[in-house]
Amino acid sequence: MHIEQLVLTNYRNYETLDLTFSPEINVFIGENAQGKTNVMEAIYVLSMAKSHRTSNDRDLIRWEQEYGKIEGTIKRKYGPLPLELVISKKGKKARVNHLEQNRLSDYIGKLNVVMFAPEDLNLVKGSPSVRRRFLDMEIGQISPVYLHDLLTFQKILKQRNAMLRENRGKLNFNDVMFDVYTEQYIQAAVQIIQKRFYFMELLQKWAEPIHRGISRGMESLNVSYSTLKELNSKQTTEEMKGILEEKLKEVRSREIERGVTLVGPHRDDLHFSVNGYDIQTFGSQGQQRTTALSLKLAEIELVKQEVGEPPILLLDDVLSELDDYRQSHLLNTIQGEVQTFVTTTNISGIHHETIRQAEIFEVTAGTVKKK
Numbered sequence: 001m002h003i004e005q006l007v008l009t010n011y012r013n014y015e016t017l018d019l020t021f022s023p024e025i026n027v028f029i030g031e032n033a034q035g036k037t038n039v040m041e042a043i044y045v046l047s048m049a050k051s052h053r054t055s056n057d058r059d060l061i062r063w064e065q066e067y068g069k070i071e072g073t074i075k076r077k078y079g080p081l082p083l084e085l086v087i088s089k090k091g092k093k094a095r096v097n098h099l100e101q102n103r104l105s106d107y108i109g110k111l112n113v114v115m116f117a118p119e120d121l122n123l124v125k126g127s128p129s130v131r132r133r134f135l136d137m138e139i140g141q142i143s144p145v146y147l148h149d150l151l152t153f154q155k156i157l158k159q160r161n162a163m164l165r166e167n168r169g170k171l172n173f174n175d176v177m178f179d180v181y182t183e184q185y186i187q188a189a190v191q192i193i194q195k196r197f198y199f200m201e202l203l204q205k206w207a208e209p210i211h212r213g214i215s216r217g218m219e220s221l222n223v224s225y226s227t228l229k230e231l232n233s234k235q236t237t238e239e240m241k242g243i244l245e246e247k248l249k250e251v252r253s254r255e256i257e258r259g260v261t262l263v264g265p266h267r268d269d270l271h272f273s274v275n276g277y278d279i280q281t282f283g284s285q286g287q288q289r290t291t292a293l294s295l296k297l298a299e300i301e302l303v304k305q306e307v308g309e310p311p312i313l314l315l316d317d318v319l320s321e322l323d324d325y326r327q328s329h330l331l332n333t334i335q336g337e338v339q340t341f342v343t344t345t346n347i348s349g350i351h352h353e354t355i356r357q358a359e360i361f362e363v364t365a366g367t368v369k370k371k
Contacts, residue, residue, distance in 0.1 A: 001112065001309045002339035003043065004080070007071040010062040012038040013366040022359035023075070027342045029371075030363030036343040039368070040115075040316045043341065046070045046085055047111040047312075048137065049092060049104045057087050074111050077309055083110060105151075109144040112303050112311035116296045116318050123295065124280055124288040128269040135270070138299060139199045142306040146195050153188040153265065160185050160261055168259035182248060185264070190240045192265040197233035200225040200270070202305070206298035211274075214290050214329050219274045221294060226269040293326055297333055313340040319350055331355070 008017040013035050028036045037053075041060075045051050051060060061068040067088040074081045084095040085107075093100060094107035101107040123134055140147040160181040167173040204223045211221035230243045244263065248255075251262045272279050272291055279287050303311040313334055319327055319342060331354045334340050347355055360371035 001074060001076045001312065003072050003111075003312060004075050005071075005073040006039070006043065006046075007069075008039075008042055009069040009071075010065040011042055011060060011068045011070060012062065014038065015062060015366075017368060019361070019368060021339070021341075023339050024336065025340050025342065025354055025358035026361065027344065027347060027355060027358045028361045028363050028368070029344060029346060031345060034363045035366045035368070036363045037316055039363070040314050040341055040343055042070050043072070043312065043314060044113055044115055045087075046072045046083055047108070047113040048140070049085060049094060049108055052115055052117070052137075057092065058089070060087050072111065081110060083107075103148070105144050105148040108147060109141055109307075112141050112307055112309070113314055114296055114299045114303065114311050115314045115316065116293075117314075117316040118318055118321050120296065120318070121289055121292050121321060123292045124272055124283070128267075131270040132266070132268060134295075135196055135199065138302075139195055141311075142199075142303060143195060146192075149188065149191045149195070153185075153192050156181060156185045156188050157261060157264065157266060161259075164255055164261065165259040167256060169257060171253065171256065173256050185261070186241050186244045186248070189244060189264045190237055193227055193231060193240065193268075194233075194237070196225050196227070196265070196268070199302075201233065202302050203295070203298050206301040206305075207294045210297045210301075210333075211290060211294035214294060214326065219287070219290070221291060222273045222276075223295070224271045224273075226271045227265070228263065289322065290326065293322070293330060297330070300334070300338060310338045313338045315340060315342045317343050317345075319344060 002023040003021055006017075006019050006021070008014045011017070017039075019039075028039060030036050041051055041053055045060065051057075054060070067086055069087070070085045072083045074083055082095075082097055086093045092104065094104055095101065096107060096110055122130060136150055140150070160178070163175065163178050163181060167175070200223065207223055208221050211219060228243065228247060230247070231240055235243075247263050255262050274283060274287055274291070277283070279291060283291070300311060300313065322330065327350065335354050342355075342358070344350065362369050362371050
């Protein structure tokens, strides 16, 4: 798949912008704070209906405007597909092939993207919440129903936590409604955990050989999903429910004391090891960056396998963060197969034939011109 055309209206610092792209490599060059990343973000938002940079949709709308709009013509193997996303104070409206979608989860998955930005280098050494977000966003692309399940889980978690806060410290707390929330919580949590196990097994399948290639055969990467130690991917739904139920009974008094849910997918993490060593703790910066790169390249292969087409790759100011060898490995991998968008302040430091054949766009103060 690839984007043929992108049209922005009142998006960030763009009043209007209409661009057509190469199906291969597109490079946006300009100084910082000129609008390069805004174009990249718009493609991401067109795919995921949310930004990777902000949780406040109002930030996406041009100053003093009532709405912002992103339109894209996507070329998929079965033909062109127009997408449209309108963002306003009232919320978001999404259209696929000019038809309004009832739920955003019905819209997500029509355009698949893999984003690689400098903050993704923190995927390995950053906080567990960064890795959970990575999991949730990537699973949502290949399984839009996951996003619906996740929203259901988060809603029930919020209700359960609210009741725990209201009754914090009441050791004799016993409420039928709380038991109902707990039962719903367990059902929703198991759905999330099962999908995460499945995704992580696929990711490991692709990431290990990619990492071995980047490390010249010197390193073996293992990526695992870290949840309750009693849970594993081979268990049935009922077995998982039983384990979660027992665990919640064990921690009930502590939950009431602290006023918060202590067990579940909102506390899970990913674990990375290279040659058996925990690289989150003991790995060098080079190993951590190689792992992040391996995960992103594995995502491309995973989406291609699950969706039947390669996704679009967004490299937002990340090539300058990689040494020449990792740059070359990344660009060699995507060459001729994956439509790629690159932002950079200049291309003089990128020594690769792929970049010399790219469509070049110059970005200055909210204007974009083909070079």
